[in-house]
Amino acid sequence: MNYEELKALDEQYVMQCYGRFPVGIDHGKGATVWDGEGKEYIDFTSGIGVCSLGYADEGWVQAVSDQAAKLGHISNLFYSQPYAQVAQKLCTRTGMSNVMFANSGAEANEAMIKLARKYSYDKYGKGRGTIITLHNSFHGRTITTLAATGQDKFHDYFFPFTEGFRYADANDLDSVEAVAGHDVCGVMFELIQGEGGVLPLDQEFVTKVAELCAKRDWLLLIDEVQTGVGRTGSLFAFQQYGIQPDVVSFAKGIAGGLPFGGVMANEKCRNVFTAGTHGTTFGGNPIAAAAANYVLDTIDDAFLAQVQEKGEYLRSQIEAMDLPCLGATRGMGMMIGIEVKGDKTNKELATKLIESGLLILTAGPGLRLLPPLVATKEEMDKGLAILKNTLG
Ligand SMILES: Cc1ncc(COP(=O)(O)O)c(C=O)c1O
Numbered sequence: 001m002n003y004e005e006l007k008a009l010d011e012q013y014v015m016q017c018y019g020r021f022p023v024g025i026d027h028g029k030g031a032t033v034w035d036g037e038g039k040e041y042i043d044f045t046s047g048i049g050v051c052s053l054g055y056a057d058e059g060w061v062q063a064v065s066d067q068a069a070k071l072g073h074i075s076n077l078f079y080s081q082p083y084a085q086v087a088q089k090l091c092t093r094t095g096m097s098n099v100m101f102a103n104s105g106a107e108a109n110e111a112m113i114k115l116a117r118k119y120s121y122d123k124y125g126k127g128r129g130t131i132i133t134l135h136n137s138f139h140g141r142t143i144t145t146l147a148a149t150g151q152d153k154f155h156d157y158f159f160p161f162t163e164g165f166r167y168a169d170a171n172d173l174d175s176v177e178a179v180a181g182h183d184v185c186g187v188m189f190e191l192i193q194g195e196g197g198v199l200p201l202d203q204e205f206v207t208k209v210a211e212l213c214a215k216r217d218w219l220l221l222i223d224e225v226q227t228g229v230g231r232t233g234s235l236f237a238f239q240q241y242g243i244q245p246d247v248v249s250f251a252k253g254i255a256g257g258l259p260f261g262g263v264m265a266n267e268k269c270r271n272v273f274t275a276g277t278h279g280t281t282f283g284g285n286p287i288a289a290a291a292a293n294y295v296l297d298t299i300d301d302a303f304l305a306q307v308q309e310k311g312e313y314l315r316s317q318i319e320a321m322d323l324p325c326l327g328a329t330r331g332m333g334m335m336i337g338i339e340v341k342g343d344k345t346n347k348e349l350a351t352k353l354i355e356s357g358l359l360i361l362t363a364g365p366g367l368r369l370l371p372p373l374v375a376t377k378e379e380m381d382k383g384l385a386i387l388k389n390t391l392g
Helices: 003-013 058-070 081-094 105-124 143-148 173-179 203-216 286-298 301-321 346-355 377-391
Strands: 025-029 032-035 040-043 098-102 130-134 165-168 184-189 219-223 247-250 261-265 326-332 335-340 361-363 366-369
Touching: 040 377, 058 286, 081 098, 081 261, 081 286, 098 105, 105 130, 105 143, 105 184, 105 219, 105 247, 105 261, 165 173, 173 203, 184 203, 203 219, 301 326, 301 335, 301 377, 346 361, 346 366, 346 377
Parallel strands: 130 165, 130 184, 184 219, 219 247
Antiparallel strands: 025 032, 032 040, 098 261, 247 261, 326 335, 335 366, 361 366
């Protein structure tokens, strides 16, 4: 099937709710992918932060195939080794206490919101279900996670939205205090607002909110769906902010390309979810869990140090190009935002770059890079050369 046939088939049978670029990807290796006609692209997207180990990593393929040949699914009514091991690895490396598995970022955040509300209900009774989130955040596409998302453009069409969210300004403690009340049970935020434009929160703000949460027994709920699993150069971004959250959500990169996610809770919250209070059929699926075990084993300290180095390399090279349409870079590790200047929009620049063989993302008004964490120097240099030649 050539590209035109694929596009026609998709348009006939698939709901057109994504603004897609005109490329049909067929296969990949490392941080390089090829379309159906054999054209090569350097990938600085990782499938929006999912393919943390790139494409067709041999160990990942082996782990997934071995588990598929053994037990593809069994349900949460029975114990299964792969996901108990993922939970152990996550807790051991983060200081968290236990884990509930889900299948996507939105679902993980739903679990985090439910956990916060139940924690508060168990302790204080009804009337304390409000969660403070930040303007410009993004927490998912379910009705409740859309409500949690602090951007008006996501609050259309699907009324009624879930109640119980109030929005404060990022990096402004007064704004958090201004929306606080006796009905609050938690504060939820991304440490780097990803979809909002790759905007890291200030250390001081994060520390102060953590202190406020501890003082008022609000749960500190950190959405690490995009920042987690090595993306920022530590296993989770909160580890670089020196805070110990009550609950952390994760998804995207955890299983290197399979749907998987969940929440980790600290000791205070370990018994909030009791039998029957939360669940999902696919959560903890053994194949996805086997993939996650492989990803977590691969992302050791030496690997994380390389993520830091690669991120710094990409940013310094982009800044040194001094292109008229690009401004400063920002972010942590291999989660990089680039300011867009001039009369072309980020979408126009991304379209040109993709045509030229570099897959790239937008975020807020800027460009965003989320390359596979395994991208080689040669792949990064190829991508950087396309960026320079196309936009220079
Ligand atoms: C910070 C954050 N939270 C939640 C989500 C939603 O994740 P998913 O698309 O897997 O539901 C995303 C997705 O981009 C995200 O970046």
